[in-house]
Amino acid sequence: MSDNKDSNPKQKPPANQQPAQTAVLEPKKTSVGHATRRIDGPLKVTGKAVYTSDHNFPGMVYAVPVGATIANGKVTKIETAEAEKMPGVHAIYHRTNIGQLFRVAPDATFTAYTDEPRPPLEDDTVRYYGQYVALAVADTFEQAKAAADAVKVTYQEEKPNVSTKLTSDTKETVESHRGDPQKAFDSASIKLDETYTTQTQTHNVIELHATVAVFDGTKFTMYETTQGVVNHKNVLVQVLGVDPENLQVISKFLGSGFGSKITPWSHCALAGAAARNLNRPVKLVVSRKMSFQTVGHRPRTQQRVRLSAQPDGKLTSIQHDYLNSTSILDDYKENCGECTSYLYSTPNLKVTTALSRRNIGTPTSMRGPGAVPGLFATESAMDELAIKLKMDPVKFRIINEPTIDEGLNLPFASRHLIGCYKQGADLFGWDQRDPRIGSMKRDGLTLGWGTAGASWIAERFPAEVAVQLNNDGTVRVSSATQDIGTGTYTIFAQVVGDKLGIPIEKVEVVLGDTSLPAGPLSGGSMGIASIIPATSKAIEKAIDTLLTAAVKSPLSKYSGARKQELALTNGNVHKKDQLSKDGVPFEVIMKEVNLNKISGRGSSPGTFFGKKQSSVHSYGCHFVEVTWQEEIARLRVSRVVTVIDAGKIINPKTGRNQIEGAIVMGLGMALFEGTEYEPTRGAPINSNLADYILPVNADTPKMDVHFLEVPNTELNEYGARGIGEIGLAGLAPALANAVHHATGIRVRNLPIRIEELLGEKS
Amino acid sequence: MVHEAAVGANGKPRIAAGMPVTLKINKRQYSIEVDPRTSLLDCIRENLAITGTKKGCDHGQCGACTVIVNGRRINSCLSLALMHEGDEVTTVEGLGDPDHMHPLQEAFVECDAYQCGYCTSGQLMSAAALLTETCGHSDEDVREAMSGNICRCGAYANIVSAIQQARSKS
Numbered sequence: 001m002s003d004n005k006d007s008n009p010k011q012k013p014p015a016n017q018q019p020a021q022t023a024v025l026e027p028k029k030t031s032v033g034h035a036t037r038r039i040d041g042p043l044k045v046t047g048k049a050v051y052t053s054d055h056n057f058p059g060m061v062y063a064v065p066v067g068a069t070i071a072n073g074k075v076t077k078i079e080t081a082e083a084e085k086m087p088g089v090h091a092i093y094h095r096t097n098i099g100q101l102f103r104v105a106p107d108a109t110f111t112a113y114t115d116e117p118r119p120p121l122e123d124d125t126v127r128y129y130g131q132y133v134a135l136a137v138a139d140t141f142e143q144a145k146a147a148a149d150a151v152k153v154t155y156q157e158e159k160p161n162v163s164t165k166l167t168s169d170t171k172e173t174v175e176s177h178r179g180d181p182q183k184a185f186d187s188a189s190i191k192l193d194e195t196y197t198t199q200t201q202t203h204n205v206i207e208l209h210a211t212v213a214v215f216d217g218t219k220f221t222m223y224e225t226t227q228g229v230v231n232h233k234n235v236l237v238q239v240l241g242v243d244p245e246n247l248q249v250i251s252k253f254l255g256s257g258f259g260s261k262i263t264p265w266s267h268c269a270l271a272g273a274a275a276r277n278l279n280r281p282v283k284l285v286v287s288r289k290m291s292f293q294t295v296g297h298r299p300r301t302q303q304r305v306r307l308s309a310q311p312d313g314k315l316t317s318i319q320h321d322y323l324n325s326t327s328i329l330d331d332y333k334e335n336c337g338e339c340t341s342y343l344y345s346t347p348n349l350k351v352t353t354a355l356s357r358r359n360i361g362t363p364t365s366m367r368g369p370g371a372v373p374g375l376f377a378t379e380s381a382m383d384e385l386a387i388k389l390k391m392d393p394v395k396f397r398i399i400n401e402p403t404i405d406e407g408l409n410l411p412f413a414s415r416h417l418i419g420c421y422k423q424g425a426d427l428f429g430w431d432q433r434d435p436r437i438g439s440m441k442r443d444g445l446t447l448g449w450g451t452a453g454a455s456w457i458a459e460r461f462p463a464e465v466a467v468q469l470n471n472d473g474t475v476r477v478s479s480a481t482q483d484i485g486t487g488t489y490t491i492f493a494q495v496v497g498d499k500l501g502i503p504i505e506k507v508e509v510v511l512g513d514t515s516l517p518a519g520p521l522s523g524g525s526m527g528i529a530s531i532i533p534a535t536s537k538a539i540e541k542a543i544d545t546l547l548t549a550a551v552k553s554p555l556s557k558y559s560g561a562r563k564q565e566l567a568l569t570n571g572n573v574h575k576k577d578q579l580s581k582d583g584v585p586f587e588v589i590m591k592e593v594n595l596n597k598i599s600g601r602g603s604s605p606g607t608f609f610g611k612k613q614s615s616v617h618s619y620g621c622h623f624v625e626v627t628w629q630e631e632i633a634r635l636r637v638s639r640v641v642t643v644i645d646a647g648k649i650i651n652p653k654t655g656r657n658q659i660e661g662a663i664v665m666g667l668g669m670a671l672f673e674g675t676e677y678e679p680t681r682g683a684p685i686n687s688n689l690a691d692y693i694l695p696v697n698a699d700t701p702k703m704d705v706h707f708l709e710v711p712n713t714e715l716n717e718y719g720a721r722g723i724g725e726i727g728l729a730g731l732a733p734a735l736a737n738a739v740h741h742a743t744g745i746r747v748r749n750l751p752i753r754i755e756e757l758l759g760e761k762s
Numbered sequence: 763m764v765h766e767a768a769v770g771a772n773g774k775p776r777i778a779a780g781m782p783v784t785l786k787i788n789k790r791q792y793s794i795e796v797d798p799r800t801s802l803l804d805c806i807r808e809n810l811a812i813t814g815t816k817k818g819c820d821h822g823q824c825g826a827c828t829v830i831v832n833g834r835r836i837n838s839c840l841s842l843a844l845m846h847e848g849d850e851v852t853t854v855e856g857l858g859d860p861d862h863m864h865p866l867q868e869a870f871v872e873c874d875a876y877q878c879g880y881c882t883s884g885q886l887m888s889a890a891a892l893l894t895e896t897c898g899h900s901d902e903d904v905r906e907a908m909s910g911n912i913c914r915c916g917a918y919a920n921i922v923s924a925i926q927q928a929r930s931k932s
Binding site: 037038040041042043044045046047048049050051053054056062087088140141142143146203204205206207208253254255256258285287288484485486487653654657658660661662663664665688689690694695696697698699700703 | 778779797799800804807808811812813814815816817818819820821823824826853854855857858859860863867870871872874876877878879880881882883886902904905906908909910911912913914915916917918919920921922
């Protein structure tokens with residue numbers, strides 16, 4: 001598209017060739033773009049990767065929280081005498097004896113952010129089932145669990161509101177508005193007005209949330225499972241009321257997060273307070289059941305979508321009005337309208353939002369927050385309208401492809417959604433699709449083919465990175481960010497390897513510790529885009545120091561040369577008019593001048609809050625095939641073709657894995673997952689992994705994932721954008737659209753249940 | 763009141779009403795006293811501080827705690843430590859270490875058969891047992907046999923590739 005500002009490799013050499021420094025052109029060794037094995041892989045497959053609850057310390061005790069067994073009301077009495085007498089019990093804490101815990105100040109910058117600013121045990125009001133009301137601490141886990149079960153809590157219970165029918169409890173906010181959509185809608189002959197819902201989803205990361213808190217009388221060391229060690233620390237110093245130098249957060253490995261570990265939850269403060277009170281290390285592991293109550297979820301959404309179009313398929317209006325449930329105290333918004341204003345061209349559009357309060361724990365981001373449930377509604381609606389238009393759904397989308405971001409009135413930095421559709425349709429064989437319901441058969445099964453588009457933000461968080469050249473030829477790169485399973489350790493090594501032209505085996509990556517330079521959150525698919533510029537700057541500084549030392553020291557081969565004449569290529573310091581192989585390895589220079597280490601530190605700003613010059617997003621599409629056996633009501637997903645436009649892929653091996661994993665999660669969202677709240681008591685009743693159904697290996701369809709790989713250097717020099725979330729966006733509607741094609745039944749409420757497919761065709 | 767360490771470096775927890783048991787884990791013998799309520803999983807992780815085996819649900823629903831006992835894979839969270847007197851228990855640490863990886867571990871790294879790595883120990887122990895079980899040759903057979911181990915990151919396709927790669931070499 002003419003408005004795109006993609007970097008064109010034919011006109012401009014790729015950034016990694018460093019033309020300014022290299023007068024003699026030679027091939028440069030690069031680790032970027034290679035399907036590299038994870039550098040932390042051997043630790044992960046041998047049980048040597050240490051996760052939070054793997055930490056054991058001398059004198060450590062175990063904490064088990066007591067959760068409220070009502071969802072609305074007050075604690076009137078807590079009887080602890082029996083529990084306190086039990087073997088091994090150190091303490092039973094509750095509101096009056098745990099010591100003061102503080103709220104977290106409002107923060108909109110994601111540097112000291114929490115979705116639930118109320119500290120645990122602040123008052124006696126219970127606002128959701130499972131809210132912590134006490135904490136048992138004992139020598140062993142078994143003793144602590146028995147003691148927690150023996151605490152008698154008396155409540156004054158009121159009827160909770162956990163209704164799935166959402167109505168607005170807050171003022172409606174207009175998020176985007178152009179033209180007069182209602183007028184256009186009213187006058188249109190082809191239109192659609194439907195409401196879609198998505199059920200509450202619990203992240204269900206397999207690593208249970210946990211904290212191991214160590215207190216030495218002054219300083220806390222908190223072993224946490226967090227997607228943001230820096231943010232985590234900045235929250236906990238407030239909650240525990242300590243100075244920043246007295247609290248360190250460590251998270252070397254975590255069993256993923258999917259958003260549930262972006263911000264600290266109340267158990268972290270409980271563990272910290274108990275460690276301080278007892279002056280002992282405390283291990284607190286949140287049970288699977290509790291993790292349905294107290295560590296966030298994707299809230300329920302209810303979205304009304306109104307679309308109108310001309311007979312030629314051109315959209316004349318889009319209206320997207322959505323509600324999501326939130327907790328009693330917190331205003332968590334599931335940003336369902338995120339993609340609506342820019343995904344399609346239309347002169348008339350309005351997006352509105354409001355919240356619906358429920359006696360349910362605080363919601364939080366879950367993979368692709370907003371866009372993922374939002375696209376279920378809008379991309380289902382697009383499919384429905386295409387059917388009304390008797391038009392192919394891919395063609396319908398292409399007709400409505402915008403040339404600029406009409407929501408922001410800005411050019412797209414890079415948008416290749418049509419390219420995704422064309423490649424995806426080709427790989428899938430979409431031209432063979434017979435649009436008639438239930439018309440396609442294979443091996444006695446009815447096939448359903450559906451498609452939907454995807455989009456996700458592309459931004460950067462502020463980041464600081466330190467690089468250290470060692471005189472043994474290794475390089476250490478460090479940052480207080482973390483690898484949640486996306487491959488950050490490996491990507492760091494690849495970027496450093498590329499910049500210095502050394503094998504990644506020589507790069508040591510140190511992450512997950514707040515004593516390191518402040519790195520980004522692992523959230524919003526922004527980690528990799530964020531660290532690349534800071535890493536580049538850190539390396540530039542280290543190289544500059546190296547070259548300065550090389551020319552200044554009389555001991556060096558390049559003593560007396562001009563620094564500008566030298567470069568570092570393929571790991572070697574050399575004169576720019578020579579090939580790198582005629583130079584000497586950087587560690588030889590360092591040894592010559594007797595330097596043990598050379599450090600460089602780089603930082604780069606975030607992109608969230610500045611004035612935008614262009615609309616930067618990733619795009620993609622899914623083509624899904626389901627098989628349907630009406631006689632026995634058996635629905636299976638047989639294959640998925642996904643094409644992603646997310647710029648340069650630094651590591652295709654880990655990158656493809658991200659998208660495949662998102663497809664599997666999307667299948668769960670579409671077909672299985674939903675947290676059910678029992679209406680009279682408000683408890684999440686399917687709070688275990690047998691009743692909250694997650695996709696298993698046997699559910700996996702054949703997956704074919706492709707990346708367009710059009711680099712755009714708006715965010716960083718490689719043109720890499722994040723890929724953690726985009727793969728989930730659009731999968732559920734593509735699947736629902738395929739189900740409609742097979743069965744004739746339009747399911748507008750996720751998850752799609754078999755019983756709905758036994759109903760009348762719609 | 764002051765108590766001794768719940769988990770000491772010597773692996774001997776201070777507990778009330780403990781009962782003696784001798785466990786053989788990864789060919790090493792451990793004679794300890796355990797609280798009768800202690801699951802095999804908690805005993806391995808907390809009492810003996812062998813932490814490669816993970817807890818994901820404590821209900822036998824996720825498979826993260828899978829270990830091999832006398833040649834069979836089991837969910838170690840569903841079994842009490844005291845029931846395993848004299849049994850041969852193998853955990854992921856018994857498969858191999860980073861410098862001497864088992865072919866399955868090697869294949870998992872090569873195929874990127876994980877993301878976060880938390881369910882990986884259980885996946886590997888299930889896969890190791892599968893190698894000795896009656897299991898068909900197809901990917902579908904492997905998928906079915908591996909469906910007791912949840913990977914929330916969804917690396918299922920790569921897990922199947924890794925197992926098939928290791929099977930083809932063995």
